[in-house]
Amino acid sequence: MSNELIALGGAFLAAGVLGRLGRRIGFPTIPFFMAAGIIMGPNTPGLVLIENPEDLEVFAAVGLIMLLFHLGLEFAFKDLVAGGRQLISTGAVHLGLKVGAGIALGFALGWGTKEAFVIAGAVGISSSAIATKLLVELRRLANQETRMILGILVVEDVFLALYLAMLSPILGDAETTAQAVFQVVRAFVFLAVLFALARYGSKTVGRLIDTEDDETLTVTFVGFAVLVAGIAHEMGVSDAIGAFMVGMILSETAARERIERLVLPLRDAFAAVFFFTFGLTIDPGDITGVAGPVSIAAALTIVLNIVAGTAGARIYGFGRREASNAAFTLLGRGEFSLILATLAAAAGLDARIGPFVALYVLVLAVVGPLLASRSEALARVLPRIRS
Amino acid sequence: MSINEQDLPGIGRRYEVQASRGQRVVVILHHSGRRDLYVMDRHREDPSCVVELSDDQSRRIGAILGGAFFKPAVVEEIERVVGEFVVDWVTLGEDSPAVGRTLADLGVRKQSGMSVIAIVRGKKTITGPDPSELLKAGDRLVVVGRHKDLPKFINMVVG
Numbered sequence: 423m424s425n426e427l428i429a430l431g432g433a434f435l436a437a438g439v440l441g442r443l444g445r446r447i448g449f450p451t452i453p454f455f456m457a458a459g460i461i462m463g464p465n466t467p468g469l470v471l472i473e474n475p476e477d478l479e480v481f482a483a484v485g486l487i488m489l490l491f492h493l494g495l496e497f498a499f500k501d502l503v504a505g506g507r508q509l510i511s512t513g514a515v516h517l518g519l520k521v522g523a524g525i526a527l528g529f530a531l532g533w534g535t536k537e538a539f540v541i542a543g544a545v546g547i548s549s550s551a552i553a554t555k556l557l558v559e560l561r562r563l564a565n566q567e568t569r570m571i572l573g574i575l576v577v578e579d580v581f582l583a584l585y586l587a588m589l590s591p592i593l594g595d596a597e598t599t600a601q602a603v604f605q606v607v608r609a610f611v612f613l614a615v616l617f618a619l620a621r622y623g624s625k626t627v628g629r630l631i632d633t634e635d636d637e638t639l640t641v642t643f644v645g646f647a648v649l650v651a652g653i654a655h656e657m658g659v660s661d662a663i664g665a666f667m668v669g670m671i672l673s674e675t676a677a678r679e680r681i682e683r684l685v686l687p688l689r690d691a692f693a694a695v696f697f698f699t700f701g702l703t704i705d706p707g708d709i710t711g712v713a714g715p716v717s718i719a720a721a722l723t724i725v726l727n728i729v730a731g732t733a734g735a736r737i738y739g740f741g742r743r744e745a746s747n748a749a750f751t752l753l754g755r756g757e758f759s760l761i762l763a764t765l766a767a768a769a770g771l772d773a774r775i776g777p778f779v780a781l782y783v784l785v786l787a788v789v790g791p792l793l794a795s796r797s798e799a800l801a802r803v804l805p806r807i808r809s
Numbered sequence: 810m811s812i813n814e815q816d817l818p819g820i821g822r823r824y825e826v827q828a829s830r831g832q833r834v835v836v837i838l839h840h841s842g843r844r845d846l847y848v849m850d851r852h853r854e855d856p857s858c859v860v861e862l863s864d865d866q867s868r869r870i871g872a873i874l875g876g877a878f879f880k881p882a883v884v885e886e887i888e889r890v891v892g893e894f895v896v897d898w899v900t901l902g903e904d905s906p907a908v909g910r911t912l913a914d915l916g917v918r919k920q921s922g923m924s925v926i927a928i929v930r931g932k933k934t935i936t937g938p939d940p941s942e943l944l945k946a947g948d949r950l951v952v953v954g955r956h957k958d959l960p961k962f963i964n965m966v967v968g
Contacts, residue, residue: 501816501818564847564856569817
């Protein structure tokens with residue numbers, strides 16, 4: 423018992439210290455939480471805080487659940503509708519280019535079909551957390567393109583939900599076709615039930631969980647999210663999508679704003695453990711083996727972000743300055759990529775995916791903010807936009 | 810003057826107000842309660858200044874800008890309007906029609922729809938005054954009721 427407590431406390435502290443260090447020099451926290459895990463893990467020389475990543479497994483799982491639960495809670499279809507055709511087409515260009523390139527890269531690497539689908543998402547979906555923080559810190563909230571950038575993140579969130587739902591049966595371990603069909607059907611029935619609950623049952627759910635005091639509300643929604651995530655896992659859908667759906671159900675209730683406020687500290691704490699635990703599983707020795715694919719992926723991401731940013735600016739009638747801001751703000755990869763790598767590891771996919779995603783996230787964590795803070799100067803070397 | 814209002818998904822709301830001499834002020838209301846104030850100069854893409862405010866700080870600044878800050882605290886308390894209801898206070902002059910009469914024989918509540926909830930007389934405050942209380946010049950009446958009934962009440966009591 424005391425061993426696990428020391429491991430958990432050390433994990434929090436190491437993540438906190440390294441994360442703060444990163445903030446001090448202007449980098450996002452998520453990659454630094456992960457780096458803390460790599461340093462403290464069994465695969466690096468020096469202090470080994472945690473011999474066995476499984477010790478933190480439950481806490482990391484709660485972190486993943488809280489991340490997705492919060493995402494579902496914030497999920498607002500109306501933001502997508504409010505963005506109109508401009509936003510849908512811009513989002514489609516971004517996703518089409520980046521996810522498309524991710525799939526192509528995945529197949530080109532030759533690690534396998536399932537692996538290619540995971541890489542598509544890990545490379546294709548930007549980190550909302552990193553992009554939003556960058557916009558606040560670079561003081562760009564008043565800029566005209568900021569709304570477009572946030573809109574693209576909304577489109578990506580919608581895509582993420584669908585993608586996670588589809589990914590579970592793909593990652594399934596079915597041996598015969600009949601088994602596979604059964605798993606897909608079971609997964610979709612389960613999701614349909616949750617979706618119906620979100621659409622028609624939110625009033626009842628709201629009455630069940632909403633109480634006057636924050637204490638019992640917190641206990642209830644955490645229980646609800648973790649339980650449904652567990653059942654989702656049993657049903658062959660990932661716990662991630664289960665937690666997301668619970669967030670979506672609760673976002674329709676009157677308690678939404680209070681839950682949003684209450685879940686944040688929980689999410690921050692346990693998500694840090696999740697990123698840390700992911701770091702524990704990474705052996706820096708494996709990283710050199712994936713350096714080639716990662717540099718190709720990072721270069722591809724930067725080029726496609728510029729292309730997509732320019733296309734989006736043209737749709738919105740913006741200039742190259744706005745195109746450049748959008749392109750470089752959306753470079754960051756974080757929570758989604760790491761979640762996908764975790765799902766891949768749990769499904770027993772090619773072991774190179776973990777180090778690949780870890781290095782990819784680290785590289786973009788450094789390159790992203792550096793380019794984003796200089797995006798206005800970089801705009802001058804981009805091609806002019808004819809409108 | 811037009812105020813442009815937009816949602817910023819994941820962050821909060823954005824309000825843009827046209828200021829003088831081509832300047833624009835953009836207010837960002839974060840979900841967390843924090844406020845950012847961006848001042849944008851004409852023909853400039855970058856904000857010429859950005860101020861970050863906490864919830865409390867922005868309320869104070871808002872009060873100063875709205876001219877509400879220099880009122881004595883009592884008045885601020887009394888003038889708080891809740892929906893269509895209003896709490897206000899009036900002072901009786903030497904020749905106000907209510908001087909020398911009681912709330913009962915004026916029929917304040919019946920005639921105007923407003924209720925007198927306190928009388929401030931010099932240093933003394935009479936809360937929940939008796940309907941038979943004789944009103945004097947210089948009395949300050951604290952009154953509660955619907956906003957639209959207030960003029961009728963003032964006309965009847967203060968003159």
